[in-house]
Amino acid sequence: MDRITVKFGGSSVADADQFSKVAAIVKADPRRRIIVVSAPGRRHQDEPKITDLLYLCCDMAAMGTDIGEPFGIIQSRFTEIADALRLDSAVPELLDSFRQDLETGCSRDYAASRGEYFCARLMAEYLQAEFVDPADHIVIRPNGTVVPQTYQTLAARFRDQTQRYVMAGFYGRGQDGEVKTFSRGGSDISGAIAARAAGAILYENWTDTSGILMADPRIVGTPRCIDEISFREVREMSYMGASVFHDEAILPVREAAIPICIKNTNRPHDPGTRIVPRLSQQTLVSTEIAGISGKKPFTMISLEKTLMNKEVGFGYRLLGILRQYNISFEHCPSSIDSISVIIEASQLDGLEESVLDDIRRQLAPDHLSIEHDLALLAVVGEGMARTVGIAGKLFDALARAGINVRIINQGASEINIIIGVAEHDYEAAIRAIYAAFVPATP
Ligand SMILES: Nc1ncnc2c1ncn2[C@@H]1O[C@H](COP(=O)(O)OP(=O)(O)O)[C@@H](O)[C@H]1O
Numbered sequence: 001m002d003r004i005t006v007k008f009g010g011s012s013v014a015d016a017d018q019f020s021k022v023a024a025i026v027k028a029d030p031r032r033r034i035i036v037v038s039a040p041g042r043r044h045q046d047e048p049k050i051t052d053l054l055y056l057c058c059d060m061a062a063m064g065t066d067i068g069e070p071f072g073i074i075q076s077r078f079t080e081i082a083d084a085l086r087l088d089s090a091v092p093e094l095l096d097s098f099r100q101d102l103e104t105g106c107s108r109d110y111a112a113s114r115g116e117y118f119c120a121r122l123m124a125e126y127l128q129a130e131f132v133d134p135a136d137h138i139v140i141r142p143n144g145t146v147v148p149q150t151y152q153t154l155a156a157r158f159r160d161q162t163q164r165y166v167m168a169g170f171y172g173r174g175q176d177g178e179v180k181t182f183s184r185g186g187s188d189i190s191g192a193i194a195a196r197a198a199g200a201i202l203y204e205n206w207t208d209t210s211g212i213l214m215a216d217p218r219i220v221g222t223p224r225c226i227d228e229i230s231f232r233e234v235r236e237m238s239y240m241g242a243s244v245f246h247d248e249a250i251l252p253v254r255e256a257a258i259p260i261c262i263k264n265t266n267r268p269h270d271p272g273t274r275i276v277p278r279l280s281q282q283t284l285v286s287t288e289i290a291g292i293s294g295k296k297p298f299t300m301i302s303l304e305k306t307l308m309n310k311e312v313g314f315g316y317r318l319l320g321i322l323r324q325y326n327i328s329f330e331h332c333p334s335s336i337d338s339i340s341v342i343i344e345a346s347q348l349d350g351l352e353e354s355v356l357d358d359i360r361r362q363l364a365p366d367h368l369s370i371e372h373d374l375a376l377l378a379v380v381g382e383g384m385a386r387t388v389g390i391a392g393k394l395f396d397a398l399a400r401a402g403i404n405v406r407i408i409n410q411g412a413s414e415i416n417i418i419i420g421v422a423e424h425d426y427e428a429a430i431r432a433i434y435a436a437f438v439p440a441t442p
Pocket residue numbers: 008009010011012038041185206207208209211212213214215216217218241242243244245291293
């Protein structure tokens with residue numbers, strides 16, 4: 001039988017009402033056999049996600065502080081779901097022994113993983129499906145990819161085509177055998193791994209928006225939904241801040257060419273966004289850009305040195321200094337006598353002075369400067385390389401909005417243009433670009 005893997009994000013499992021929407025969606029199509037869930041997310045804007053509370057408990061316990069308050073919130077959220085759905089569940093009892101694990105000292109990854117673990121157990125009970133613990137099957141390498149054997153063991157676990165399985169997202173085990181999580185938002189990756197292992201014909205990712213929107217809805221009022229987007233485009237958009245789908249979640253399904261659909265749990269009949277290996281001709285001819293995303297804050301270190309271009313290995317030595325501090329860089333624009341590196345600001349926390357000192361000593365620049373509080377925006381689209389006037393339209397929009405562009409960079413793939421602006425111009429820049437490419441309908 002053809003099977004569909006469905007992943008429900010934190011907002012889709014935030015309370016008992018959301019659980020019942022999930023059940024209705026699963027039961028509406030008998031091919032939806034592999035279900036992956038995140039930990040309960042926010043029910044409203046001001047509430048923390050369960051995962052945030054778990055990290056908090058773990059950090060508080062490590063400092064010897066009483067975890068009563070945050071743990072109480074976690075406990076009542078799971079208990080409320082179990083009670084409202086009338087589940088005779090072991091989860092409330094398991095939570096008591098988990099509290100002891102936290103208080104006697106467990107790893108941060110183990111603590112964070114319990115949000116998905118308890119949620120999946122409740123969902124399996126509710127759907128009368130088999131619970132799958134990913135720690136038994138998914139082996140995660142230090143770089144966040146999984147060992148190939150993962151797909152075989154998981155495929156064997158999912159072998160009964162008539163059965164429904166509920167697997168916890170976000171974690172597996174490390175090569176040392178201990179519970180290990182993916183990076184934040186990583187249940188999307190778990191869903192992709194499950195889809196590939198099950199040989200699914202489709203990976204549906206259910207969230208709280210009706211697909212991938214052309215811009216972040218928290219910045220642009222009601223952005224247009226993208227009907228179809230390519231694997232390459234979505235990876236760029238997600239990496240640059242479109243948090244609705246994890247940028248690494250494309251990788252497991254890409255090789256198997258499994259299409260993905262982003263759908264809205266609260267509006268299941270909306271068509272959603274199709275993520276496909278290659279765009280259809282219709283999308284290619286009808287879209288200038290796929291969307292705009294962005295993130296912040298970034299820091300830019302800039303060096304000037306006359307005849308830098310003749311000093312073989314100058315850039316190599318600069319990046320070598322960053323490497324010594326285990327700092328990765330985002331972009332590295334250069335000109336004849338100058339070079340800059342743009343770095344995610346948090347990576348320089350506590351290291352800034354030492355890094356600058358090393359650069360001064362080892363590279364002796366004529367001038368060295370550091371600029372904080374920058375934001376990066378990405379305008380993404382496969383069609384951009386072939387369309388005349390995209391850059392003109394983009395920079396004209398920013399100029400009209402009075403926004404000073406600090407950085408311009410275009411990747412070799414030509415599917416994105418990266419623009420750096422001051423952090424305080426970030427939202428205005430996104431709105432200006434969006435309005436230029438998506439004129440308001442009267
Ligand atoms: N381009 C975008 N399209 C859709 N959502 C976006 C985009 N950029 C940012 N978001 C945010 O991502 C949220 C969905 O991601 P997330 O909170 O991880 O969902 P889930 O709880 O389903 O995992 C949306 O509610 C929205 O605020």
